[in-house]
Amino acid sequence: xxxxxxLILAMASALAQAPVLSPVEQKIVRSMSADTLKGHVSFxxxxxxxxxxxxxxxxxxxxEYIASQxxxxxxxxxxxEGYFQTASFGRITPVTEGFEFTLTAGAESFAVxxxxxxxxxxxxxxxxxxxxxxxxxxxxxxxxxxxxxRGKAVVAAMPDFQKVAAEDRRKSYQRLMRDRKSLIxxxxxxxxxxxxxxGGGNRLRDLSETTPPQVTIRDEALRxxxxxxxxxxxxxxxxxxxxxPAAQSVKLANVIGIVRGGDPALKDSxxxxxxxxxxxxxxxxxxxxxxxxxxxxASGTATVLQLAETFARLGVKPRRSIVFIAYFGEEKGxxxxxxxxxxxxxxxxxxxxxxxxEHMGRTDDNEGPQLRRxxxxxxxxxxxxxxxxxxxxxxxxxxxxxxxxxxxxxSASDNQALADAGIPSHTLSVxxxxxxxxxxxxxxxxxxYKNMQQVAGTTALAAWSMANSSKAPAWSPANEKAQxxxxxxxxxxxxxxxx
Numbered sequence: 223x224x225x226x227x228x229l230i231l232a233m234a235s236a237l238a239q240a241p242v243l244s245p246v247e248q249k250i251v252r253s254m255s256a257d258t259l260k261g262h263v264s265f266x267x268x269x270x271x272x273x274x275x276x277x278x279x280x281x282x283x284x285x286e287y288i289a290s291q292x293x294x295x296x297x298x299x300x301x302x303e304g305y306f307q308t309a310s311f312g313r314i315t316p317v318t319e320g321f322e323f324t325l326t327a328g329a330e331s332f333a334v335x336x337x338x339x340x341x342x343x344x345x346x347x348x349x350x351x352x353x354x355x356x357x358x359x360x361x362x363x364x365x366x367x368x369x370x371x372r373g374k375a376v377v378a379a380m381p382d383f384q385k386v387a388a389e390d391r392r393k394s395y396q397r398l399m400r401d402r403k404s405l406i407x408x409x410x411x412x413x414x415x416x417x418x419x420x421g422g423g424n425r426l427r428d429l430s431e432t433t434p435p436q437v438t439i440r441d442e443a444l445r446x447x448x449x450x451x452x453x454x455x456x457x458x459x460x461x462x463x464x465x466x467p468a469a470q471s472v473k474l475a476n477v478i479g480i481v482r483g484g485d486p487a488l489k490d491s492x493x494x495x496x497x498x499x500x501x502x503x504x505x506x507x508x509x510x511x512x513x514x515x516x517x518x519x520a521s522g523t524a525t526v527l528q529l530a531e532t533f534a535r536l537g538v539k540p541r542r543s544i545v546f547i548a549y550f551g552e553e554k555g556x557x558x559x560x561x562x563x564x565x566x567x568x569x570x571x572x573x574x575x576x577x578x579x580e581h582m583g584r585t586d587d588n589e590g591p592q593l594r595r596x597x598x599x600x601x602x603x604x605x606x607x608x609x610x611x612x613x614x615x616x617x618x619x620x621x622x623x624x625x626x627x628x629x630x631x632x633s634a635s636d637n638q639a640l641a642d643a644g645i646p647s648h649t650l651s652v653x654x655x656x657x658x659x660x661x662x663x664x665x666x667x668x669x670x671y672k673n674m675q676q677v678a679g680t681t682a683l684a685a686w687s688m689a690n691s692s693k694a695p696a697w698s699p700a701n702e703k704a705q706x707x708x709x710x711x712x713x714x715x716x717x718x719x720x721x
Contacts (some may be wrong), residue, residue, distance in 0.1 A: 241616045244539055250686060251679040252619060253532040256671035259678065262291070262524035266499065267516035270312040274515060275503025276426065276551040277311075277472045284499050284523075287549045288477045291527050295534040297479035297546065300567050307476040309550075309561045310471035316341035320465045323437065325444060326476030327458035332444045342436040344427060347377065348468035352460040357425040358630065360398040365453050368408035375460035376410040377448055378436075380417045396706070409715045410434045412462065416445045417704065424576075426554055430562060435464050476558045477548040478567055479530060483689065484539030489547070491542045492568045492574040493689045494647075495529055495681075495720035496559070498552030498636055502660060510662040510702045517656060517664055521583035523548050525678045528663070530684055540689035542574065549636050559636035563643045571718035575606055576647035577685055580638040582677060583669030587653035593670075594619045596677045597651050600632035603704040604646040604697045606688075613683035619676055627654045629703065644710035646695040652677055 235620045265287060267273075271280035289305040301307040318336035352375040357366040360381035378401075381394050405413055412435040437448075439445055447710065477499070483489035501515025514520075530546040545568060551557025563570070585592045596614060601607040601623035614621035631654060632638065640647035652673065658664040688695060697708040 243616055247683055250532055250682050254528060254675045256675040259524045259528055259674050260671045262527050263516055263520045263669060266520035266523060267514040267666045269512050273503040273513040273589055274501045276500045276554050277405055277474060278503060281500055285475055285477050288499060292479040292530060295531040297481060297534045298529050300478040300480045307478050307567060309474045310473045311426050311474050312429045313472055314427045315468045316343055317465040317467055322463040324461045325458060332644040334439060334441045334444060338441040343467050344431055344433050345465055347435050347464040348458060349411045349462040351459040351461055354456040354460060356453050356456055358453050359401040360394050362397055364401060368404045371405060371408035371410040374410050375412055375414060377414045406433050409461050412437055414439060416448060435587055462518045474550045476550060476562055479546045481533045481544045483541050483543040485541035488541040490572055492573045493542055493685055494545045494547060494573060495526055495685055496547040496576055496636055497526045497579045499523045499548040500550050500553055502553050503712050505662060513662050514665050516583040516666040516669060517581050519580050521669060522579035525582045527581045528678050529682050542689040544685060544689050552636050556636055556639050558670060559639035563639040570643050571714050573645050575688050576637060576640045576645055577681060578635055578649040580635050580649050581651040581653050583674045584653050584656045585670045585673050586656055588655045592652050593673055594618060594676055595622060596680055597622055597624055599628055599649045601628050602698060604695055606646050606648055606695045607686050610684045613680045616683055617676060617680045619680040641707050644707060644714040646697055650681060
C-alpha cells in the first residue's frame with residue numbers, strides 16, 4: 223500500500239501537466255483513421271498505377287482519385303479545371319542538325335561541331351558576334367549581377383564540389399542556384415559551360431519558361447582556352463546558330479482543394495497542406511519492375527486526404543482558409559511545386575505557412591525505428607517547429623530536429639519552392655531514408671498505419687492551430703540559414719503593399 227499511493231500521485235501529476243485538448247481538437251484527433259490511410263495508400267501505390275511517373279497514365283489515374291476524394295469530402299475545388307491546376311509542359315529534345323558555333327578570341331578562331339556539344343534549349347537562336355563575359359557560379363560574393371550578362375555570351379565556370387568540405391556543400395549548392403537564377407533573369411544571348419549544371423535536353427520543361435540557350439562544350443581545344451580566361455569581360459565574340467528543339471506537348475496537373483475560413487479578417491489568408499503524388503515509374507528490367515512509392519509519397523498524399531476529410535467535415539470553420547495540394551513531378555525536380563509558386567492560385571503574400579508531407583508511413587528508418595516521432599526539415603528556420611512541438615505534446619508524438627538531416631533535406635522536397643518565395647515552409651516525415659527507398663520494394667503493406675494515424679493527428683492539430691491564430695508564422699531572424707527566406711518574405715510583402 224505504501225508504494226501504491228505514490229504511484230497514483232505520480233500518475234495524477236503527469237495527467238495534470240499534460241496539455242488538455244479542446245473539444246474540437248479531440249474531434250480532430252479522433253477523426254484520424256489507420257484504415258482510411260491504408261485504403262488511400264494501397265490504391266495510390268498499387269501495381270495498377272505503375273509507379274506514377276511524370277507523365278504517365280498512372281499519374282493521371284492518381285490525380286483523378288485525389289480529386290474524387292476531395293469531391294466526396296465536400297472540399298471546394300480550387301484549380302482552373304475543377305480540382306486541377308493544369309500546366310503545359312513539353313518533353314524537349316534538342317536538335318543539333320544545322321548547329322553552328324564559332325568563337326573568335328583575338329587572332330584565334332574556334333569552330334565547334336555539333337558532335338562536340340550538348341544543348342539545353344527551349345527555342346532556336348541566331349547570335350551575331352555576342353561579346354563574351356566569364357563568370358564564376360557559386361562565388362561568395364557573387365562574381366556578377368543579372369544586369370551584367372544581358373545580350374552576352376556568358377562563359378560560366380562551375381564550382382568544384384570535390385574541393386568543398388562536406389558541411390559547406392549545401393551553401394555552395396545554394397549559391398550555385400542563386401547564380402543560375404541570375405543568369406536566367408539577366409537574359410544573356412547564350413550560356414557556355416564545360417561541365418553540366420543540371421537540366422539538359424530530352425526532359426520535361428515548363429513551356430512558359432524563358433531560359434537562354436545553354437551550350438555545353440566538349441571541344442578540348444576550346445575547353446583549354448576557356449580555362450585560361452580570368453573572370454570578367456573577355457576579348458572575344460561568339461557567332462552561333464542554334465536549331466529549334468523538338469517538343470512533345472504534355473499536360474500535367476496539381477490537384478487543389480480548399481476549406482474556406484470563417485473569420486472575416488483572416489479567411490483570405492491561407493495555410494497550405496501539401497505532398498507530391500508522383501513517383502519514379504518502372505524499372506527497365508527485373509522481376510518486380512514497379513516502383514510503387516508507397517511511403518514516397520503515397521503516404522504523404524494519403525495524409526493530405528485524411529486532413530482534407532477531417533477539416534471539411536469538422537462542422538467548425540477554421541479562421542484562415544486551409545488549402546490542400548497534391549503536386550506532380552517532385553521526383554523530376556519539384557516541377558509541380560515550382561509551377562504553383564510561379565502561378566499561385568492564392569496570393570503568396572496571403573499564404574502564411576506550408577506543411578509539406580513526405581515519408582509519413584514507414585517507421586523503419588535506416589538509423590533505427592521511429593515510433594511516435596515526427597521529424598521536421600529546417601525545424602529552427604521558423605517558429606512553425608514550435609507549433610508542431612506544441613501539437614506533439616498534446617498527442618504524445620515527439621517532434622524533433624535531426625542534427626544532420628533536418629538542414630540537409632530542407633531543399634530536397636516541395637517545401638523548398640514555397641520557402642524560396644518567402645513562405646515559412648517545412649517538410650514533415652517519420653523516416654528520412656528507409657529500406658526500399660526509390661526501389662520496387664516500397665509496398666503499401668510495409669507501412670505502420672497506427673503510427674501514421676498518430677503523426678497525422680499531430681500534423682492536423684498544428685495546421686488547425688496556425689489556421690486559427692491571429693499571428694502568422696515567421697522565419698527566425700537569428701538563424702543565419704533562414705536569412706535568404708526572411709529576405710524573400712520581406713520582398714514578397716513589400717511588393718504586395720506597393721501593388
